[in-house]
Amino acid sequence: MTRALTIEVLYPEIAxxxxxxxxxxxxxxxxxxxxxxxxxxxxxxAFASDRADLVYLGPLTERGQLTAIERLxxxxxxxxxxxxxxxSFLFTHxxxxxxxxxxxxxxxxxxxxxVGVFPLEAxxxxxxxxxxxxxxSAPEAGADHPVVGYKSQFSMVxxxxxxxxxxxxxxGVGRSTSTAVEGVRRQNFIGxxxxxxxxxxxxxxxRGLLARLDPDTQPTLAHESLALAAYDxxxxxxxxxxxWHPFERVTAQPNDEATRASPVSASTKT
Amino acid sequence: MVRVLPAGRVLxxxxxxxxxxxxxxxxxxxxxxxxxxxxxxxxxGILAGVQHPxxxxxxxxxxxxxxxxxxxxxxxxxxxxxxxxxxxxxxxxAGIAATLIGAVDWRGRSRADIAVLEMDxxxxxxxxxxxxxxxxVCTNLTRDSIKRNAHxxxxxxxxSSALPASTELVLNADDLITSSLGTAADGxxxxxxxxxxxxxxxxxxxxxxxxxxxxxxxxVSDHLLEWDYWRYNHIGKAHCPACGFRxxxxxxxxxxxxxxxxxxxxxxxGEVLSARLINDNIVNVYNEVAVAATLDRLGIAxxxxxxxxxRIEPPTTRFAEETVAGVRLVRQLTKGLVGVAxxxxxxxxxxxxxxxxxxxxxxxxxxxxxDVENVAWTYDADYEYLAHAGVERIAVGGVRRHDQALRLxxxxxxxxxxxxxxxxxxxxxxxxxxGADAVFNLHSVHNAESTGNLVQARLRERxxxxxxxx
Numbered sequence: 008m009t010r011a012l013t014i015e016v017l018y019p020e021i022a023x024x025x026x027x028x029x030x031x032x033x034x035x036x037x038x039x040x041x042x043x044x045x046x047x048x049x050x051x052x053a054f055a056s057d058r059a060d061l062v063y064l065g066p067l068t069e070r071g072q073l074t075a076i077e078r079l080x081x082x083x084x085x086x087x088x089x090x091x092x093x094x095s096f097l098f099t100h101x102x103x104x105x106x107x108x109x110x111x112x113x114x115x116x117x118x119x120x121x122v123g124v125f126p127l128e129a130x131x132x133x134x135x136x137x138x139x140x141x142x143x144s145a146p147e148a149g150a151d152h153p154v155v156g157y158k159s160q161f162s163m164v165x166x167x168x169x170x171x172x173x174x175x176x177x178x179g180v181g182r183s184t185s186t187a188v189e190g191v192r193r194q195n196f197i198g199x200x201x202x203x204x205x206x207x208x209x210x211x212x213x214r215g216l217l218a219r220l221d222p223d224t225q226p227t228l229a230h231e232s233l234a235l236a237a238y239d240x241x242x243x244x245x246x247x248x249x250x251w252h253p254f255e256r257v258t259a260q261p262n263d264e265a266t267r268a269s270p271v272s273a274s275t276k277t
Numbered sequence: 278m279v280r281v282l283p284a285g286r287v288l289x290x291x292x293x294x295x296x297x298x299x300x301x302x303x304x305x306x307x308x309x310x311x312x313x314x315x316x317x318x319x320x321x322g323i324l325a326g327v328q329h330p331x332x333x334x335x336x337x338x339x340x341x342x343x344x345x346x347x348x349x350x351x352x353x354x355x356x357x358x359x360x361x362x363x364x365x366x367x368x369x370x371a372g373i374a375a376t377l378i379g380a381v382d383w384r385g386r387s388r389a390d391i392a393v394l395e396m397d398x399x400x401x402x403x404x405x406x407x408x409x410x411x412x413x414v415c416t417n418l419t420r421d422s423i424k425r426n427a428h429x430x431x432x433x434x435x436x437s438s439a440l441p442a443s444t445e446l447v448l449n450a451d452d453l454i455t456s457s458l459g460t461a462a463d464g465x466x467x468x469x470x471x472x473x474x475x476x477x478x479x480x481x482x483x484x485x486x487x488x489x490x491x492x493x494x495x496x497v498s499d500h501l502l503e504w505d506y507w508r509y510n511h512i513g514k515a516h517c518p519a520c521g522f523r524x525x526x527x528x529x530x531x532x533x534x535x536x537x538x539x540x541x542x543x544x545x546x547g548e549v550l551s552a553r554l555i556n557d558n559i560v561n562v563y564n565e566v567a568v569a570a571t572l573d574r575l576g577i578a579x580x581x582x583x584x585x586x587x588r589i590e591p592p593t594t595r596f597a598e599e600t601v602a603g604v605r606l607v608r609q610l611t612k613g614l615v616g617v618a619x620x621x622x623x624x625x626x627x628x629x630x631x632x633x634x635x636x637x638x639x640x641x642x643x644x645x646x647x648d649v650e651n652v653a654w655t656y657d658a659d660y661e662y663l664a665h666a667g668v669e670r671i672a673v674g675g676v677r678r679h680d681q682a683l684r685l686x687x688x689x690x691x692x693x694x695x696x697x698x699x700x701x702x703x704x705x706x707x708x709x710x711x712g713a714d715a716v717f718n719l720h721s722v723h724n725a726e727s728t729g730n731l732v733q734a735r736l737r738e739r740x741x742x743x744x745x746x747x
Contacts, residue, residue, distance in 0.1 A: 020493035020501060024428050026616065026656025028488070033687060048499045068430045074499065115434065133431070138424040140649060157651040159423050202423075202653045207683065230686040237679035244649035252648075 012041040012220055015059040017052060018075060019045050024066035025159065027099050030206040031063055036229035037217060048078055055085035059094060060220050066100030066202065069115060069131065069161075075105045079122050086124055095220055096196040099205060101162055103191055103198025104129040110162075125191055125198070126170060127182075131161045139255040141179035141189060141201055142245045147215030153177065154209050155241050156201030164200075166191065173199040178245065179255050187257050195219065208241065210234040288385050290320035291327060294378040309366025313375030324370065325407035327377045330361055330389040333408060334571060337396045337436065338416030338455070339429065340618070342368070344592040345416055345564040346395040348555070352572055352585035353391060361389035368395040370403035391575070398432050399425065405439040413440065414447040414571050416563060418454045419510050420489045420617045420657055429454045429491050442467055447571050449563060450474040450527040451512050453492045464496065473570040474514070474527035475562055477506040478534060481513065487659045489617050497522045508559065509624070510617055529570035531562055543569055545579050553587045560621070561592060596625070601740040605629070605715040608733050613641040613721035616657025622719060623662035631714025633668045636732055638701040640675035642723040650677055655684045664689035669713070672696045674704030674728075701728040705735035710743060 016022075016031050035043055044053045053059045067075055079086065086106070090096065104110055107127030111118040114133035121127070138159040144150045154174055163183035172181060173190030181189035182200075190199035199205065206213045210228050217226035228234055244250055294316035301308030316323045336346035343364075350362040361380035366372045373394050380389040396404050398418070405413075415436070418429040426432055433454050440446075440459050449455045450472035459468030483504045485493065490510060495502055495517035505524075507513035516523035532542035532549060536557040543552045543566065555565050565586065572582045595610040609626065612618035619639065626633065644650040663671065663685060671694060673681045678697040686692045696707050701724065710716060716736055720729035 023488075023490075025423050026488060026653045026658075029656035029687065036687065047501065048494060049501075068428055069434075070430065133434075136424070136427060138651070140651075157653060159427075159651065159653075161427070203651065204653065204656055207656070207687070208652075230683055230692065233679060233683040233686055233692060237683045240677075240679050241649060247649075249646070250648050 012038055012060045013044060013053065013058060014041050015044045015046055015053040015062045017046050017062060017064040018048055018071075018078065019065070020047060021071040021074060022065040022067050022102060024068065025100060025202045027065040027202055027204045030065070030097065030099065030204040033204070033207045033213070033229060034061075034217075037213065037227060038221075048074065052079075052082055052085075054089045054094060055082045059089075061095045061097060062089070063096075064098045064102040064105075067102060067105070069112060072101060072105050072110060073117070073119065075102070076110075076119065076121055079105060083122050083124060086122070090124070090194050090196045093195050095216070096198075097205075097216075098196075098198040100200055100202050101129070101160060103127065103200075104162060104164065106198070107164070125166070125193070127164050127166045127191065129162045129164050132163075133161055136161050137163070137180075137184070139179055139252070140245060140250075141176050141181075143174035143176040143179070143187075143189060145174045145212060147219070148209065148211035152209075152211035152238075153242070154201070154205070154212055155238070155245050156199070156203045156205055156208060158200050159202060160200055162200075173197050176257070178251060180257050184254075184258050207234070208238065210238050284326070286320050287323065287326035290316040290323045291378050291381060291385050292383070293319055294375060295383065298375065298379065307366065309363065309375055310369070310372050311375075312378060313367070313371030313373065316374050316378055317371055322407060323374050324377070324404060325409070327374070328381050328385055328387045329377065329408070330380060330387045330392045332391040332412075332575065333410040334391065334393050334412045334414065334575070335396045335405070335408065335410040336393065336414045336416070337398045337401070338414075338449075339398065339419045339421050339426075339432070341416035341560050341564045341567075342395050342398075344561060345414065345567050346393050347592065348564060348568045348589055349414075349571055350393045351589040352568060352577075352582070353393065353575075355585050355588055356577060356581060358390040359388065361392040363394055368397045369400050373404055373408070398436060401436040401439040405436070405441065405444070409441045410444050412447055412571060412574060413444050414567055415449065415455045415458055416567055417449050417452045417512065419452075419512075420491065420615070422614045423651065423654055423657075424614075433457055440468060444468055445574065446470040447567065447574060448472050449567070450525045451508065451514060451563075453496070453511060453515065453524060456525050457496070471529070471570060471574060472525050472527040473529040473563070473566045475508075475531040475559070475566060476533070477514070478508070478559075481506040481508050483507055485511070485513075487620060489620070489657045495520060495522050509621070529566055529573065531566045534562060541565070543583075545569060545573055545582065548579055550579065550583055552583050555586065555589065556591045564592070595622075599737070601737050602744055604710070604713060604740050606718070606733075606736055606740060607715060608718045608720075608729070610725060611639050611719055611721055613639045613723070614654050616654045619655075619658040620662070623659060626668075626717055626719070627662040627666035629715045631667055632712055633666070633715045633717060634670045634672075634708050634710055634713040635663065635668060635717045635719060636672050636674065636704045636708055636736065637681060637719050638674045638704055638724060638728060638732065639681070639719060639721045640677045640724075641721070645676050652677060652680045652684070655680065660684050660688035660690070668694075670694055670696070670709045672698065672704040672708035674698050674701035702731045702735065705732040705739070708736070710736075710739055716740065
């Protein structure tokens with residue numbers, strides 16, 4: 008029997024860049040019965056006071072990151088408890104950075120502590136925006152349907168290699184240009200820098216996410232044939248060597264065991 | 278005023294730039310960028326070193342900077358002033374350097390009375406510290422390319438952090454990101470400033486909508502803003518119900534727009550006058566009041582401003598309309614990769630009455646062969662305008678047709694009304710024109726010549742053959 012899903016969107020008034028709120032628009036079309044809770048900066052988050060099946064935070068400006076840290080810091084214990092309890096989270100673009108330990112931005116002149124849920128450190132370079140593609144498998148969709156997505160960001164993230172990623176990039180870079188490990192994953196928390204939007208670009212992944220959110224309901228994708236056609240076309244492009252650039256390769260660090268163990272085969276543009 | 282002649286290295290860079298410009302012109306090229314590149318290579322500080330005209334005005338912003346700087350140049354020329362302008366050249370640092378070098382003689386002495394320089398907003402760091410303009414006009418700051426521009430607050434930071442404190446700002450009061458330029462963290466003004474605005478229009482609302490509303494909260498209290506009027510994106514007049522923060526008052530305002538009569542009411546710092554409406558597109562209404570405000574700040578008499586607005590040529594528009602066999606055929610240029618620009622094009626299309634058929638070919642060509650386009654920008658665009666308003670058929674052509682079709686469906690367009698074809702020109706073949714009152718050809722800048730013309734010609738041909746609406 009279908010049960011109503013509660014999807015909480017944190018701070019949509021500031022976390023709305025790069026078209027990424029379409030992740031939620033698409034989910035809502037896949038599950039028209041879902042209850043969408045939009046939590047404003049002046050509200051108490053639903054995950055802290057009520058039940059949420061999925062908590063979403065989208066791309067923020069630099070100032071927006073600082074505001075989100077300020078607002079989420081009082082709820083750190085509730086966040087950690089929700090993650091440990093298996094609540095699903097999806098934080099896209101730079102949103103997961105607010106849950107890290109530190110965000111450093113020398114160009115704008117700040118170095119501040121994050122909420123501290125994950126051992127991540129983000130460094131922003133305001134004159135060095137990185138844009139590129141990422142291709143890699145995630146368990147929600149399996150190796151037959153790898154995740155495709157884009158990065159367009161000022162930040163690079165460092166984290167212990169022991170911290171699981173959302174995926175390991177077969178092509179493209181991960182948390183930084185020196186690792187293929189992309190994003191962060193703990194229980195059902197997914198943090199990824201990928202935009203596109205992720206759930207629109209990856210119908211197989213979205214189906215897997217819907218199945219996890221509500222195992223008793225057969226997941227249905229909105230506009231399935233169109234979404235699959237777009238995915239197949241993009242995947243074909245991502246499998247084309249000519250469309251990968253040298254800057255989209257992981258640059259191995261001398262003492263980085265994980266990077267050496269997971270070489271990235273992206274070829275140079277011909 | 279005693280003018281100090283430039284030192285030797287500056288003069289060397291000026292000569293090199295001038296010789297390069299002469300050589301390029303002899304080869305039939307415009308020479309509006311390379312001479313500046315060469316001069317900057319010889320003297321990185323050439324923007325500061327070359328002698329400036331007595332007044333320097335910079336015009337920047339996401340949309341309208343070309344139009345506003347062209348209008349301003351024309352108005353100043355009409356005053357009999359010698360104007361150094363990059364209106365036919367590059368708006369990057371090298372183009373601005375080339376313009377200033379072109380405006381001095383071989384001895385390095387300025388021959389212009391004033392410079393009006395359009396500046397790409399991302400070039401602020403390279404241009405503003407050395408140029409130290411007297412006035413900086415900013416038309417607006419809205420979302421642009423995700424890859425190049427990130428978000429408008431980033432662009433505001435880029436401009437603000439490069440602004441000399443002496444530069445007077447002429448800012449759009451209806452844009453809280455633009456009006457934050459040259460302020461300290463606590464909101465206090467660093468730069469002297471004046472504002473322009475367009476008063477509430479009948480088409481305005483009070484509740485923002487759409488994908489790209491970049492100011493929703495009060496910068497002081499974080500509470501949701503209330504809007505006295507909301508126009509599009511984050512353009513409008515707002516206040517905070519919690520702390521009293523509000524949009525700045527504008528000394529220069531459009532008080533009314535009468536498109537039928539071709540006039541607008543213009544409040545020039547307390548004196549309300551009637552002026553010619555140069556173009557009724559709202560972005561151009563803002564451009565007109567920005568130009569009027571700047572002319573007033575430059576000391577042009579008010580009757581001179583009104584006279585200038587009456588004479589200057591309307592800007593080139595991004596659309597063209599013809600009637601073929603009784604059907605309106607509208608060609609409209611959009612900017613692929615820039616969602617908010619597409620939203621304005623879609624809103625314009627939606628404003629047409631009757632039944633509509635649309636050819637949509639707005640892939641980004643630069644990514645076709647060597648990359649795979651990031652279509653995130655399409656979710657910054659309000660395709661929802663195409664879901665209603667009599668849009669009965671949409672033919673999508675191009676590499677990213679499946680992405681476009683999915684975006685349209687998510688926006689609420691019935692997939693049965695969408696046809697996709699691989700070749701852009703084939704979209705003009707498969708679009709069902711039967712019963713359409715208006716047919717639209719929406720293409721991007723890059724494919725205007727390659728396929729936009731062919732699509733237009735084929736639509737025209739088919740409409741003629743059909744004999745018009747039934």
